[in-house]
Amino acid sequence: MLVTPMRVLIAVALTTLSILPAAAQSDADKTLRMVPHADLSIVDPYFSGVYITRNFGYLVYDTLFGMDRAFHPQPEMIDSWQASPDGLAYTFRLRDRLKFRDGQPVRAADAVASLKRWGQRNDAYGQALLAAAVAIEGVDDSTFHIVLKGRFPVLEALATTTTPTPFIMPERLAQTDAYTQLSEVDGSGPFKFVKDQWQPGHKAVYVRNPDYVARAEPPNNTAGGKVVKVDRIEWLYIPEAAIAVQALETGEVDYVENAPNDYAAALASDPQITVQGYPGFVGVVRFNQLHPPFDNVKMRQAVLAVADQRDYMSAMAGDPSNWRTCFSVYACDAEPDEDDGGVLSGPRDWDRAKRLVAEAGYKGERIVVIDPADIAQLHAEALVTEQLLKKLGLNVELATSEWGTAIKRINVKEPVDQGGWSVFGTAYASYDLLNPATNRNLRAQGATGVLPGWASDETIEALRKAWFAAEDEARRRALAGQIQRRAFEIALYMPVGQYIARRAFRKSLDGVPGSPIPVLWNIEKR
Numbered sequence: 001m002l003v004t005p006m007r008v009l010i011a012v013a014l015t016t017l018s019i020l021p022a023a024a025q026s027d028a029d030k031t032l033r034m035v036p037h038a039d040l041s042i043v044d045p046y047f048s049g050v051y052i053t054r055n056f057g058y059l060v061y062d063t064l065f066g067m068d069r070a071f072h073p074q075p076e077m078i079d080s081w082q083a084s085p086d087g088l089a090y091t092f093r094l095r096d097r098l099k100f101r102d103g104q105p106v107r108a109a110d111a112v113a114s115l116k117r118w119g120q121r122n123d124a125y126g127q128a129l130l131a132a133a134v135a136i137e138g139v140d141d142s143t144f145h146i147v148l149k150g151r152f153p154v155l156e157a158l159a160t161t162t163t164p165t166p167f168i169m170p171e172r173l174a175q176t177d178a179y180t181q182l183s184e185v186d187g188s189g190p191f192k193f194v195k196d197q198w199q200p201g202h203k204a205v206y207v208r209n210p211d212y213v214a215r216a217e218p219p220n221n222t223a224g225g226k227v228v229k230v231d232r233i234e235w236l237y238i239p240e241a242a243i244a245v246q247a248l249e250t251g252e253v254d255y256v257e258n259a260p261n262d263y264a265a266a267l268a269s270d271p272q273i274t275v276q277g278y279p280g281f282v283g284v285v286r287f288n289q290l291h292p293p294f295d296n297v298k299m300r301q302a303v304l305a306v307a308d309q310r311d312y313m314s315a316m317a318g319d320p321s322n323w324r325t326c327f328s329v330y331a332c333d334a335e336p337d338e339d340d341g342g343v344l345s346g347p348r349d350w351d352r353a354k355r356l357v358a359e360a361g362y363k364g365e366r367i368v369v370i371d372p373a374d375i376a377q378l379h380a381e382a383l384v385t386e387q388l389l390k391k392l393g394l395n396v397e398l399a400t401s402e403w404g405t406a407i408k409r410i411n412v413k414e415p416v417d418q419g420g421w422s423v424f425g426t427a428y429a430s431y432d433l434l435n436p437a438t439n440r441n442l443r444a445q446g447a448t449g450v451l452p453g454w455a456s457d458e459t460i461e462a463l464r465k466a467w468f469a470a471e472d473e474a475r476r477r478a479l480a481g482q483i484q485r486r487a488f489e490i491a492l493y494m495p496v497g498q499y500i501a502r503r504a505f506r507k508s509l510d511g512v513p514g515s516p517i518p519v520l521w522n523i524e525k526r
Helices: 006-019 023-026 051-060 107-122 127-130 154-161 240-252 259-268 299-304 310-319 351-359 377-390 403-410 460-468 473-489
Strands: 031-035 065-067 074-077 078-083 091-096 133-140 143-148 189-192 203-208 232-235 275-288 369-373 396-401 424-428 495-508
Touching: 031 240, 051 189, 051 203, 065 154, 074 078, 074 154, 091 107, 091 232, 107 127, 107 133, 107 143, 127 154, 127 460, 143 460, 240 495, 259 275, 259 495, 275 299, 275 310, 299 310, 299 351, 299 377, 299 495, 310 377, 310 495, 369 377, 369 403, 377 396, 377 424, 396 403, 424 495, 460 473
Parallel strands: 031 232, 369 396, 369 424
Antiparallel strands: 065 074, 078 091, 091 143, 133 143, 189 203, 203 232, 275 424, 275 495
16 A cells, blocks of 8 residues: 655645635635635535534525524524514514525525425424424515414524524525435525535635625624625635644645644644634434344443543543543533433443343344544544444444545435444534534434434433423423433433534634634634
């Protein structure tokens, strides 16, 4: 096998990055070049829950409400709204001068159709909102209403950053079957996607939307004014961390979204670079519960009986200052208090685990572990999982690819011998695991469910429904605790700890938002 020296790879990558379009070369100060955490492969904002598609959506689409840093909903496309005294009806009026890329005005009918399509694919707030609603319908071109059967956190649902996110698209596109992937992009957001310059596996390009009218409020996470201060954004996909860091240090790129912890100290010591940390991510390992062997609860319980979050976090985040154990299905310090009944926090029990494997009747079925090698943390997570399962005496195979290919395979429901999978590891932003609504891993709808893994448990679904209907915080907190206990009891999935995330950018960029989501408006390049 021919191994290319790293210095050669770096030289080739930097040469490639330097071959910029003439417009970018002549006006480089208005082109923001960013290395995203993954390759963009899906542009339908509802079709997948992956963060790269969500980040794409925030550039080219807009939302009815945004979420501020305190996780409070704030109006975005909405000019005004009113709730009935009993909380069962909401009326919304859109802002004036909202336009899609094709020049057509944004209408209430577009918002209604978008919410109905999004609601089918979003298994956090979306499906629950559709189930709770008597009607979601337009009143006139600028006004629509939502009528409910019972109380529901409507504004939180419309403002959610949990993927898929409720971006608004034209009615003609939103009427497409929710399970048919869209390839056309027509949003009303601050940027336009330049599809004919899209090179999957290498580059995605966005330009300023001259028709976008930003709100007057200061930017605040995904809320407030989205003022565009650059003419062009280039997402340059560089899967090798060392090459991405070198490109940042030499100024060939301006911003690296996912700066590996191993490079944090060196980057922070560079006088031309700012390293920005934020609460970070919770590692998650999910099992395919449609097919053997993990359709058997005892096989899942066996894995949780011996998994050690310290092993995962050491591999994924390095120095202990970068991570913490978190024995909860919610983000650390979220609701409720950590209480896993000792499933992950207690002593590791290999004898019990091997006994469970035997009781499950494991027959040596091939177990495929998805391994996205281009995302350092997830690659490490896959390797720890592989070794853990092998130590249990299981027949394990790594399926190594880049993230774009991995997410396509993760959506395959067939068995492993037909291109399916058995286990995959990923990570969720901590703000997506705050409660039973935002934590998509707590869905248990079976084969009809959206989230790959397709767990099935009527108890969790009933508890989650009760959580939405609860009218006071104490009741919600109690139900969240019951959901957590049930999730660990049936080994619904496996949280593997919480780690700090970092982004790095050159100090020639002013106004980089402190949002946990890498939004790119309000950034000025000197």
